[in-house]
Amino acid sequence: MSIYFNTQLAMLGWDSYFDEKFKAFAQENQSDGGIPARVIADYGSEYMVHDGFATSRAAVGRHLRNDGSTMPAVGDWVSVLKREPVDLIHGVVERRTVFSRKAASVETRQQVLAANVDVAFVVAASTDVNARRIERYLTIAWQSGAVPVVLLTKADIAESPQELRAELEAVSMGTPVVVTSGVTGDGIDEIVRELQPARTGVLLGPSGAGKSTLINRIVGTDLMRTRGIHTSGEGRHMTSHRQLVQLPQGGMIIDTPGLREAQLWEGEEGLGNIFEDIELLALQCRFTDCAHDTEPGCAIKAALADGSLDAGRFRSYVKLQHELRFVASKSDARLRIEERKKWKQIAMGAKVRIRP
Numbered sequence: 001m002s003i004y005f006n007t008q009l010a011m012l013g014w015d016s017y018f019d020e021k022f023k024a025f026a027q028e029n030q031s032d033g034g035i036p037a038r039v040i041a042d043y044g045s046e047y048m049v050h051d052g053f054a055t056s057r058a059a060v061g062r063h064l065r066n067d068g069s070t071m072p073a074v075g076d077w078v079s080v081l082k083r084e085p086v087d088l089i090h091g092v093v094e095r096r097t098v099f100s101r102k103a104a105s106v107e108t109r110q111q112v113l114a115a116n117v118d119v120a121f122v123v124a125a126s127t128d129v130n131a132r133r134i135e136r137y138l139t140i141a142w143q144s145g146a147v148p149v150v151l152l153t154k155a156d157i158a159e160s161p162q163e164l165r166a167e168l169e170a171v172s173m174g175t176p177v178v179v180t181s182g183v184t185g186d187g188i189d190e191i192v193r194e195l196q197p198a199r200t201g202v203l204l205g206p207s208g209a210g211k212s213t214l215i216n217r218i219v220g221t222d223l224m225r226t227r228g229i230h231t232s233g234e235g236r237h238m239t240s241h242r243q244l245v246q247l248p249q250g251g252m253i254i255d256t257p258g259l260r261e262a263q264l265w266e267g268e269e270g271l272g273n274i275f276e277d278i279e280l281l282a283l284q285c286r287f288t289d290c291a292h293d294t295e296p297g298c299a300i301k302a303a304l305a306d307g308s309l310d311a312g313r314f315r316s317y318v319k320l321q322h323e324l325r326f327v328a329s330k331s332d333a334r335l336r337i338e339e340r341k342k343w344k345q346i347a348m349g350a351k352v353r354i355r356p
Contacts, residue, residue, distance in 0.1 A: 008052030012038045013116065013198050013252065018077050021094045025079060034079035034090045039072045039115075040244040047072055049080055049087065056080075058087040074242040074254055075099075075115040075200060097145035099202055114202045114242060114254045119194050120146040121253075122175075123205030123214075124168065126158035131171045132316045135274055137204050138172060139320055142273040146202070149176050149194060153210035156181040171313075173276055182213035192218060195251025200244070202254040211255055218247055271324070275317045281309065 014036065022036050040055065041048035049058045058080055060072065070092045072078055077093040099114040120141035124134055134150065141148035150172050155161040161179050168177045180187030191214070195201050203211040216222050244254045271279075278300070282290065286297025303309035 006052055009036065011198050011250070012050060012052060012246070013118075013200050014038075014052075014077070017096055018093060018116075022077065022079070025091055025093050029079075029091055034081055036077055036093070037080040037087075038244070039074050039076045039078060042072070042074050042242050046086065047089065049078065049089070051080065056087050057085070058089050060089045064089065064091065071112075073098075073112040073115045074244050075117060075202075077116065099140070099144040099146065099204075113204075113256055116200060117144060117146040117202045117254065118199040119201040120144055120148045121151050121191070121201055121203050122148055123151045123153055123203055123209040123211050125205075125209045126152055126154045126161055126164055128206075128209075129164050129167060131167070132312065133206070134168060134171050135313075135316050136320065138175060138274045139271060141204065148172075149178060151187070151191070151203075151214070152177060152179045153214065154181060154183075155179045155186050156183045173274055180214060182210055182217040185217060188214070188217055192247065192249045192251065195247060195249075195253060197250045198252075200252045200254065203256060215245055215253060215255055218249075218253070219245065220248065271317065271320060275313075278309070278314060278317050 018036070026034060035051055037049040037051040037056075037058070039047050040050050045059070047058045047060075048055055058078075061081075064071065072089055072092055076095065079090040079093065081088040081090050095115045097115070097117050098112055099117050099120065100112045122134060122137040122141055124130070129152075138148055138150070150168050152158075152161060152165055152168060158164060165177050165179050178187045178190045180191065191201075203214070205211055242254060242256050244252050246252050281299045281303055282292070284299035285292070285295070287295055290298050290300070292298050292300040300309065300314065304311055304314060
């Protein structure tokens with residue numbers, strides 16, 4: 001039995017994987033007195049961490065900020081040095097899964113939304129079902145390494161929730177779709193079962209989709225702030241930071257602010273899980289490098305012509321594919337530039353050392 005293992009940590013999702021990674025981290029970094037804790041909230045300059053017994057405030061050590069190391073995200077397991085009045089985060093344990101997107105900026109950089117997530121709940125409000133948006137969020141979910149589940153929220157005000165469910169099932173290509181309501185409690189038990197006994201879920205969706213309302217219903221109290229629903233059925237999201245919530249029934253769930261820009265990060269293979277029908281069609285094209293444009297014998301063009309493939313769905317596939325390839329090319333270019341800068345600095349340093 002590991003010296004780090006205890007029942008309280010296990011309820012936060014600690015298992016043999018993180019135990020081994022933490023021991024490897026401690027050995028590599030010669031950690032002096034660091035204990036494992038999980039990041040449960042990110043407030044920007046400070047974090048809240050839970051060591052299995054109590055929560056405490058924590059700040060990132062100076063060496064993490066200065067040497068380009070992995071910065072903590074909600075859901076991360078970290079090594080914490082107990083200090084007064086604020087604990088010190090000594091390092092981040094290797095992640096099992098990472099939920100990220102391209103940062104909403106000019107630079108091509110990764111923004112980690114959550115770490116070590118087991119189930120990614122893609123949330124769509126019954127008042128605003130957008131197939132193209134769902135495809136984008138599902139791609140992000142598959143890229144993370146977590147298992148996706150689609151949640152149709154606000155079923156209590158939908159005219160035909162089962163028809164909407166069928167529409168989402170057609171888009172999600174086998175991903176489970178759960179009809180839910182934070183008002184009536186529909187679907188809540190299914191969400192809870194997905195997270196038991198100690199799994200971590202994350203809610204991904206646009207502002208006003210009802211994510212915080214679902215968490216409040218599961219917990220049984222108004223833990224997350226929400227705003228009222230307008231007569232149109234649309235809500236306004238109040239979450240301003242990422243937070244991991246422990247559920248009384250077991251398991252944890254992470255609420256995130258509404259994503260105005262759900263830009264994809266690297267991982268083109270994630271498209272295969274959402275657009276398997278298109279990729280199978282592409283295998284039937286006469287030419288293996290078919291661009292599905294003017295080539296003869298193109299199975300994609302034939303399917304578009306006879307209506308068996310929705311044109312909007314194909315455009316979404318092409319757009320996401322181009323976006324991922326652009327991010328990959330920009331990331332590779334940035335890494336090459338940074339590598340050249342590093343070696344230039346090393347060379348300059350060597351010249352200084354040998355100067356008489």
